[in-house]
Amino acid sequence: MTAPALYEIETSEGDDGTTHPTEQVWTPCADGTADHGFINHQGLFVAGLGSGTDDDLYPVGFLVLGHQRWADIISAAATYMSRTHGWRNLHLYPGNDPSVLIPRIPRAVHTHGVFLRHPHPDHPCGCEWDGTWRLVWAPPTEPGAIPVTAMRHPAAPAATSSVPNPDQGAPASWAA
Template structure:
C-alpha cells in the first residue's frame, strides 16, 4: 500500500487514443475511512500498511491520519492489531515466539502522504486492483498531500516499511513528540 518514491499519477490510453488517469487522488474521510480498512480508535484513524514489496502477512507499519503524538499512534497501532488480527501485543507478530525480545518500539514520524485510488471512477478497467487504494509519501506542498503519522511495527525489519526517517532521508518528516 505504500511506496518510498514520490508520486506521479499514472495514465493509460483508451481505444480512441485519449489519455485518462489510471488513479485518482483520494482522501480518507469520516464517512469512508472505516470502509477502506481504517479503524477508529479514540478519534484516531489508523491502518496497518505493507511495505514496498507488498508481500507481508501482517502490517510492517501503521499510519494515522493527521499528526499525532508518538504514544497515541502506539495505542492506535495496538488497537489495530487487536481489532484486525486479534492480538494485543504490539511487540510480536501473531504466532511469533514470545521468547524473542524486541526491546523498543520505534519512533513515529510525522510526514505527508498522497492517497491514490485505482481506478479513476469515470474510466473503470475491471482489473483486480479496481477500487483499491495506495498511499505514497509526498512533500507537504504536493497537491493532495495530507498529514500522516507513521510508525514501523516493532517486529518488522527497519527497512521493511519504507517509512521516512527524519534523521537519514531527504523526504520531509519530523519525529513525533
C-alpha cells in the first residue's frame, strides 16, 4: 500500500505499440472521497490504511486529508472504526480479547502523499484492482503530493503500517 521511495507512474504497452499510463494521480476532493473509502467526520476526511496484504480484516493505520491535530485524528479514527466496522473501541480490533494489554495510541504524523488510482480511466485493464487507489509517501515538493495526517492503529504491529517516522528521517513531522 505504501512505499518510502518516490513514486513512479506505471505504464503498459497498448495493442498498437503505444505506451500509456496504467495508473493516474488522484487528487482528493470532498465530492469524491466517499467513492474512495473516506468518511466525513466533523469536516475531516478519514480512511483506513491496509498493510498491503490480503489478510487485513481491519485497518492497520488511518489517514486524514490535510494536516490535522493529533486529538482530531484519534476522534476521526474512532469514528471510522465505528461506522465502517461497527466497533466503538479504537484500541482493539473487533473480536480481540479485552483482557489483553491495550497499547497506547501512537502519535500521528504530518506528511505528504500521492494517491495513485488504478487503472487509468482511459485504459481499463479489467483486473481485480480496477477503481482502487494506493498511497505513496512523498516529499511535499513532489508533483501531485498533498498534505495528510497519518497514524498507526493501536492494535497493529508497528512494522505493518509503514507510517512515516520523523525520528528515522522520513519526510514528516509529529502532529501537535
